[in-house]
Amino acid sequence: xxxxxxxxxxxxxxxxxxxxxxxxxxxxxxxxxxxxxxxxxxxxxxxxxxxxxxxxxxxxxxxxxxxxxxxxxxxxxxxxxxxxxxxxxxxxxxxxxxxxxxxxxxxxxxxxxxxxxxxxxxxxxxxxxxxxxxxxxxxxxxxxxxxxxxxxxxxxxxxxxxxxxxxxxxxxxxxxxxxxxxxxxxxxxxxxxxxxxxxxxxxxxxxxxxxxxxxxxxxxxxxxxxxxxxxxxxxxxxxxxxxxxxxxxxxxxxxxxxxxxxxxxxxxxxxxxxxxxxxxxxxxxxxxxxxxxxxxxxxxxxxxxxxxxxxxxxxxxxxxxxxxxxxxxxxxxxxxxxxxxxxxxxxxxxxxxxxxxxxxxxxxxxxxxxxxxxxxxxxxxxxxxxxxxxxxxxxxxxxxxxxxxxxxxxxxxxxxxxxxxxxxxxxxxxxxxxxxxxxxxxxxxxxxxxxxxxxxxxxxxxxxxxxxxxxxx
Ligand code: SF4
Numbered sequence: 118x119x120x121x122x123x124x125x126x127x128x129x130x131x132x133x134x135x136x137x138x139x140x141x142x143x144x145x146x147x148x149x150x151x152x153x154x155x156x157x158x159x160x161x162x163x164x165x166x167x168x169x170x171x172x173x174x175x176x177x178x179x180x181x182x183x184x185x186x187x188x189x190x191x192x193x194x195x196x197x198x199x200x201x202x203x204x205x206x207x208x209x210x211x212x213x214x215x216x217x218x219x220x221x222x223x224x225x226x227x228x229x230x231x232x233x234x235x236x237x238x239x240x241x242x243x244x245x246x247x248x249x250x251x252x253x254x255x256x257x258x259x260x261x262x263x264x265x266x267x268x269x270x271x272x273x274x275x276x277x278x279x280x281x282x283x284x285x286x287x288x289x290x291x292x293x294x295x296x297x298x299x300x301x302x303x304x305x306x307x308x309x310x311x312x313x314x315x316x317x318x319x320x321x322x323x324x325x326x327x328x329x330x331x332x333x334x335x336x337x338x339x340x341x342x343x344x345x346x347x348x349x350x351x352x353x354x355x356x357x358x359x360x361x362x363x364x365x366x367x368x369x370x371x372x373x374x375x376x377x378x379x380x381x382x383x384x385x386x387x388x389x390x391x392x393x394x395x396x397x398x399x400x401x402x403x404x405x406x407x408x409x410x411x412x413x414x415x416x417x418x419x420x421x422x423x424x425x426x427x428x429x430x431x432x433x434x435x436x437x438x439x440x441x442x443x444x445x446x447x448x449x450x451x452x453x454x455x456x457x458x459x460x461x462x463x464x465x466x467x468x469x470x471x472x473x474x475x476x477x478x479x480x481x482x483x484x485x486x487x488x489x490x491x492x493x494x495x496x497x498x499x500x501x502x503x504x505x506x507x508x509x510x511x512x513x514x515x516x517x518x519x520x521x522x523x524x525x526x527x528x529x530x531x532x533x534x535x536x537x538x539x540x541x542x543x544x545x546x547x548x549x550x551x552x553x554x555x556x557x558x559x560x561x562x563x564x565x566x567x568x569x570x571x572x573x574x575x576x577x578x579x580x581x582x583x584x585x586x587x588x589x590x
Contacts, residue, residue, distance in 0.1 A: 180229025276304020278568030285576030372467030377475030519561030
């Protein structure tokens, strides 16, 4: 084996086996809500980083919405220069420790790595986590900001995009206030994510960094109530609109209105948000739970149901395991913890009892068509293949669709794009001067990193707009 960190070796990947993060046993982790992974130690981090062959045209970078300079910080990591690597990583993204836990890396950087398919991709996400934790442990996460420049910016939405924009601007000396309708900052992706994937302490630690950079939060501020765009535009020099702005696809088969059918978002919010919600209790203990869908939310629901004592947690997906949109490790972890999967099946009806409560599902088999690059495989229903399964709770996790922006007076003057979202120019600015936008409101349901990319670009453009200087993103 080559010496760890011998970055001159182009062939370390042949000699160094890929290792994922250490993982707690399935019975242990299914009995609590803590994160399931540990961290690399320093020697393993160097060794794993040394597997990168430093491609001259790195496909991992092209696979990252932020064009994160992955090979550069991998090289520094392989050389044991962890703080330099962490600083470089931190300059290219925001809250890398959160993105590394939630991004679908096997569909992005790791999936694009040239070693994927030949061997195993470089462990980019685990190394990101290692570097951020190393930086926190060594007091090297900067909260330095430029001197105050006298300009005030309002950021609406405290999801990953809003937080990224706020951090970028605060570090440049702007007085930033983040507004959010919810009482807990972090947005849907963070608040609706179970702790076994993202512990709240990780989020709180990052929020504390932002607070120490001077970012202020006004929570429970509902748009259209006391918070209006006109008022923000009057009170602040610029506004960034970065709200979670999406709606869950609904189940439309007969019986979808029965008691016991609950959207994934509702289930996850009730099980993950640390504040009381105005929702009826969803008690899955000892019950049969069937989740519909193949994305990360579906897997989150199944794994959360197991932890809340469900007797069964089944996931029904209309395509095959290979076509699921969720992270591969997420799926494997769910299976290890006891979730069971019905592939190539789709519901045609939710079945109810005499009290109007769910008692099961009628499903039908599907057949997949040929794969088409860049497209999801088509499927068709197999006639005469209907069958039934029992269920006490049915949780549709069918993804999200774009939600047109409100037609209130506030927003009425803003130019819309073709689906009713906000149109922005090349500077991320809406048709109203000084009002910028990104993420869901502009592009529809977005990946975390797409929202962060829009937000970083908007922050750079706000700087340029207010101070007449270009900062780059
Ligand atoms: Fe390294 Fe893989 Fe990126 Fe190539 S594609 S630079 S091997 S991480």
